Amino acid sequence: MKKKSKSVFFIVTFLILALTYTTFFGISTTYGDIKKTYVKSAADIRWGIDIRGGVDVTFTPPEGTDATDTQMDAAQSVIETRLVGQNITDYEIYTDYKNDRIVVRFPWKEDETDFNPEEAIKELGATALLTFREGYNVDSSGKPTGVTAENVILEGSDVKSASVGVDNDNEIVVLLDLESSGKEKFSEATGRLKGQIISIWMDDTCISYPKVSNQITDGSASISGGFTADEAKSLANQINSGALPFKLETQNYSSINPKLGTDAKDAMVLAGLLGYIAVAIFMVLYYRVPGFVAAIGLMGQATASVAAVSGYFPFVPSFTLTLPGIAGIILSIGFGVDANVITSERIKEELKTGKTLDGSISAGYERGFSAIFDGNVTSIIIALILMGAYGAPDSFMAKALTPFFFMFGPTTAGAIYSFGYTLLIGVICNFIFGVTASRLMLKSISKFSFLRKPWLYGGAK
């Protein structure tokens, strides 16, 4: 019995060390050239654009324009198509239909030395040039050549609208409704090109290349191609963009050079490391054995916070970490220190009243807990409000707090959301490591006969 409880300290310490090692280095095997990752490491953390550089921009229709939801969807699909066209796939985009805003965030492209944010913003917001072209002749870079480049059948203004529908065979199709200006041209082309391809382009990107099966004389056509509902919706939005009566404007954007962000990240990581060392030294010198246990517990807490953003745990999706997010981790370590200080102080007090060592340790954790609990719950309240106020509109907390923030659209200050998230995770980890793990460790380590002097716990010599 006694032997078993002694080993608890080593088991918990080993688990924390193992968690720390695997969190920072991950688990992967390499056979020849193939690397298989079982557990993601700290290197897999997705950094926010304030760290790795990038652009955060809000597009709006010109003042006085009240865009419909369909128009906003079309505008969003223009931006998405162009982002992908520029090889930017790691973007975030959301549309606020009420205030007619589209918020886009995308990182600096990797290996890009001469990135021009103004150019990128301008390109994304420019009026989309939608064209229906004869055939599908492209050059090596995917741009139209030959007859496809020369013969434009329809332009965006010839299209009235596109929508998703179902044809007679119950297949999902995109329905096309043309303006009278397009009817004649389309009828001529479909008659002439029966059995051939008419390709549809946004700027220099081909979005579809259907084969003409019938001549379309009445200006309403359907495009079939085994679409899923999402694919059809996406194509309809893209085609609708050609008929957008406005150009997107930008008055709200920020761009950050990757060097600025990386410097800041390195500074914060260094500060976190130095801070941890300073705290650990203080705790060991001031509280001795409980302080030593606290230092191990804090390592576990900090590591678990990192693991929660890197995608280490399969059930916690990886999360974009921003500078305020790192601040949140550092701060939750402060709360973690507090939990340990409260308990250690309590143990000291109990020893002074003449209790035995084991009795004092038990009483210390028991009596200290209500203060730690209440303190942590208030932190959770703050963290949840931050997540609700600054989260993406489709996030859970944002929806839960809609009654309070309903009059606001999504803000672009997503960085603060990350602060709330890491604070929340940190507080939860504090319950696990600062309270439970450290109690297990302290109770077990105090069984060793050479560590049973009350002085080592703050009692009299």
Place this chain on the structure above:
Amino acid sequence: MKKFDFIKNRKIYFAISGCIILIGILASFVLGVELDIQFKGGSIVTYSYVGDVDLEKVESVVEDAIGATVTVNNSEDLSSDAKYLMVTLASDTGLSADQQEAMTNAVTEAFPDNAIDVYSSQSVNPTMGSEFFVKSIIAVALAAVLIIIYVALRFKRIGGWSAGVMGIVALFHDVFVVYTVFVLFRMPLDANFIAVVLTILGFSINDTIVIYDRIRENKKLFGNKMDVAQLTNLSINQSMTRSVNTSLNTLFTMIIVCIIALIGNLDSIMSFSLPMVFGLISGVYSTICIAGPLWVTWQEHKLKKKAA
């Protein structure tokens, strides 16, 4: 251990806090409160460059290019030789991407030998800026209200509502100190201000809760054998080492962040960590010297009323 009588000296503490608040108010009128462009709208573009650049010339080149008044500042990185130019638009309107491109082209053409490059840029539409500001204020207010409710429920035994309200008074004290730091150091109020305020909110209420927790426990132990002042004083003294030690630990970390931010010229981190340092100090002070004594004053006032 030496015991301090915090209740006896409470008038001194109230006076000190009164002075700090007065300084804050005076400073806001004398120095003025600056809102960051995140809140009020506007544009600021930072360029990195090498060698020497005539700031006045930059100003005139930019003004010619975009036809608007700007101010130009520069700064240097202490850890590397990097130099930065900050161009701030005088008006509160956002700069369009076209205008910014014209500006960048004009500057790079005028100073071809200085390797000028866009380092960071921010342009905020005034409507969206003020929306962001109001939203932030609501977030802070909502947090404060929920905390009062929580404290009131958890500390029913010691008169929950008064405990909650006094905790919040101590909070506003700390928030005001953070605000005063922003004003005195001429840092514009930005998203970092909100982040610091919310963090200090958490820390300060956490501190206060530890003392209330002790009062709650002592009340259970001693019942009516002690009066409110004695009970509170005992509780503050018992938990003081903890308050001071915890804050010292967090303070270490934040001071380290400050030093690193200073060396690396990281303004965005400096405007977070410096007010945090002051907020933390204020947090301990307000917990020990304001929240507890103020609560005693309230309770005594209630007793007197009952007796009368």
